[in-house]
Amino acid sequence: MQRRAAFDNLWLAGALIAPQLLLVLVFFYWPTVQALYWAFSTQPPFGGANQWVGWQNFEQIFSDSVYWNSVRVSIIFAILSTSLSIATALLMALMVDRQLAGHRVYRFIYFWPYAIAAPAVGLAFRFIFAPDAGFVSAVNQFAPNLWNPALKGWDAMILIVIANSWKMAAYNFIFFLAALQAIPRTLIEAAAMDGSGVLRRARDVQIPLLQPTLFFLLVINITESFVDSFGIVDITTGGGPARATDLMVFKIYSDGFKGLDYSMAAAQSIVLMLLVVALTFIQFRYVERRVHYA
Numbered sequence: 325m326q327r328r329a330a331f332d333n334l335w336l337a338g339a340l341i342a343p344q345l346l347l348v349l350v351f352f353y354w355p356t357v358q359a360l361y362w363a364f365s366t367q368p369p370f371g372g373a374n375q376w377v378g379w380q381n382f383e384q385i386f387s388d389s390v391y392w393n394s395v396r397v398s399i400i401f402a403i404l405s406t407s408l409s410i411a412t413a414l415l416m417a418l419m420v421d422r423q424l425a426g427h428r429v430y431r432f433i434y435f436w437p438y439a440i441a442a443p444a445v446g447l448a449f450r451f452i453f454a455p456d457a458g459f460v461s462a463v464n465q466f467a468p469n470l471w472n473p474a475l476k477g478w479d480a481m482i483l484i485v486i487a488n489s490w491k492m493a494a495y496n497f498i499f500f501l502a503a504l505q506a507i508p509r510t511l512i513e514a515a516a517m518d519g520s521g522v523l524r525r526a527r528d529v530q531i532p533l534l535q536p537t538l539f540f541l542l543v544i545n546i547t548e549s550f551v552d553s554f555g556i557v558d559i560t561t562g563g564g565p566a567r568a569t570d571l572m573v574f575k576i577y578s579d580g581f582k583g584l585d586y587s588m589a590a591a592q593s594i595v596l597m598l599l600v601v602a603l604t605f606i607q608f609r610y611v612e613r614r615v616h617y618a
Contacts, residue, residue: 408489
């Protein structure tokens, strides 16, 4: 019979976990409780006592058409960015898994973009896709004003979608490659002996076995699109033009730090958190049913 491991020195155990617990308390739980309190009260921008207002802040944001526009824009951004990043990463992983010429080099450099901070990614793509200085300027010379994210809303949306997808594709690539390498080679070889080509093997053998990984990355990418896209939006478009890229997370920043309306920003952050929780629940409740774990 195997005995259960025990740790007798509780003081040492407490001392070892105390720093991590302190970080979680200070940077997660305390701000969450504070935001929840501010969401149900009015927070003076320059100090003073809070006044309890109940659901008034939530009623105000739900009656604001500008806020609903940010919700719509955020959902569109999440769908487009998640689809593009997952599709790109899957294609890269399938190519590297085939061990084509230089696959070791590609496996190493494909992960680099995820190590770059979001503001740096936004700055790079802002220059690359600048209508008057980047490589797109050559296109505008033949078709004037064909691409201008500073004036056209959909151009700005495409810009932030491509930038965010480029960064997240590197993250997704690692998981797809690991999942592909976990598939027994005997299955791939058997399909090849049956006459299946590369595309047929990917469609009928490899991709169906990637369902658990696809589901995991779907949850992670959608969540990331809602909560970790501020840096790219702030640097590339600033929420414009005409609020075409005013994502929920960026509107929280604008109302809280620029408009100094902390109570409204706190209420919006609570709504954003509940939206992410609801989307995650829907994915686990309905999407996971179709996932088959080998």
